[in-house]
Amino acid sequence: MTDRRIPRHPTDDYGREAVARRQEFVREHTESALQHTSAYSLDPATLPGNIENFFGAAQVPMGLAGPLLVNGEHAQGEFFVPLATTEGTLVASYSRGMKLCRAAGGATATVIDDRMQRAPVFSFENARAARDFRSWLDEHFAEIAAAAESTTSSGKLLDIQKFSVSKLLYTRFNYSTGDAAGQNMTGKATFAACAWIKQNYPGELHFLLEGQFATDKKTSVVNMLHTRGKRVVAEITLPNDLVQEHMHVDVQKLFNARQRSLMGSIMSVTNNNGSHSANGLTAMFIATGQDVANVAESSAMYGFTELLPNGDLYASVTLPALIIATYGGGTGLATQRECLEMLDCYGAGKVHKLAEIMAATVLAGELSLASAVVAEEWVQAHDDLGRNRP
Known part of the structure; x- marks a missing residue:
């Protein structure tokens, strides 16, 4: 053998x-x-x-989409976005959405929150002991934070969320992690914090470092509500004549279709009421060296539109769990670094800029695909561009 x-x-x-x-x-x-x-x-x-x-x-073949005009607090100006994908029509669709956004003056992008978790669960003899431990955690937060932060030069423990059930206390240790995504960082820091707790708590307790309440690489309502990674919003106001010119559909029809899609999202109990946020994010993740499995969380999206009294359409996307980095992991590898450098997003101090560009990219993709469906151009576009013919 x-x-x-x-x-x-x-x-x-x-x-x-x-x-x-x-x-x-x-x-x-x-x-x-x-x-x-x-x-x-x-x-x-x-x-x-x-x-x-x-x-x-x-x-993986890469295509260039853009220019994408972003009016962010960190990303300002026009960007050409590298998309790594094997799906035909994807780059063309995102480029079309970017063209519309540029004609409307660009997408405004804002990072709302930034935190990464590790979520240990603590076990006790009974519910009263678990309740008493909640108060003890608050009283000793400074010492717990010091123990956690002794393991990292850039991570900071922001707070500890607490959720009681039975004789268990589920926690979420929330950290800021700089330009790193931070899962490994928070794991090491929280283990040190739990070791300090175990040594200094006067009562008996047991802990499991991850109680699956951080829902790492799994989508969840808790992360959509409380943020994991970056919570970032991209928004734009679109005049009706501009939408008709570029997308061949008026905003009233686009808004009506949106209302019907919302009902479908409710019926299917999805974490995403949009069209295809995972498409653009996955393509950018591969190109820029992100942990692609984080798309499971990062593609969660709240889409919102409003038909304004003057006939314009307000549209926004909120990404509540965008887990990205501009330093560490795969971002420093040769091709991935080159793609980050294309966006001026490689290295320290650039992660919020990258978050704004990604959110604006998602917004462009949502507008393009939704318009193609309403204008009945979706199938033809895939037939023209999405078939790999011999």
């Missing part, structure tokens, strides 16, 4: 020899020649902390 263990090098697992052995292993045990997967420009030496058993790279 042949040895089917994936080859690893004991001291230099990202070196040329280790990578070549794994590529040969794949060729021996599968039907793939790795003609394209093994061809890449990134330096494997930069990958520790990002990938294990490295053998190649997936090349």
Whole structure:
């Protein structure tokens, strides 16, 4: 029986020899020649902390959308947005929405809140003991915060939310995390905080570091209400004649369709009353080195429209759980850094700027797709641009 263990090098697992052995292993045990997967420009030496058993790279085509005009507090001016996707029509649709927004004077974007959680659950003998612990947490917040912040140079414990059920106390330790997404940071900090609590609390308690109340990489109502990552709003007012010129539909029909879509969202009990926020966010996440699994939370969206007395249409999107970074993780890898640099969003002090650009991008995509559906251009656009014909 042949040895089917994936080859690893004991001291230099990202070196040329280790990578070549794994590529040969794949060729021996599968039907793939790795003609394209093994061809890449990134330096494997930069990958520790990002990938294990490295053998190649997936090349996802990228298209350029824009210009996107953003009137943000951090993002100001026009941006060309890199979108990594294999879905035809996506870049064209977002570009069309961006063109409309630009003609209307740009999208206004605002970061409303910024916090990342770890959510330990504490167990007690009875409900009264759990209730008493709530007060103790408030009384010793400064010491708990000091223990948590001893593990990080940029994370700050903002507050501890508390939710009682039975003899359990579910908590949400809320942190600011700078330009990092912060899940690992908050995990380490909260573990240190819980260790201090365990050592200093006068009563008996047990804790589980994550009680699934932070709902990491899972969408949830609690995060939509209380924020996870960045809560950011993008909004715009659209004159009717401009919408008719660019989208071939009047705002009254667009608003009426919106009301019907809201009913469908209610009936299906979805976390998103929009059209396709996950499309633009996923494409930007891949391009800029974000943790793509966070799209499960980040694509949650509150869409709101209002038909104004003068006939204009007000439209906005609120992303309550946008989990992104401009530093750390995959953002420093070669192609991902280049895409962030295209947006002037790489490195320290840039994460709110990136959040505003992403929210404005989502708004453009929502306007474009909703208009295509109402104008009955949606199917034809996919037929023209979305079929990979031989």
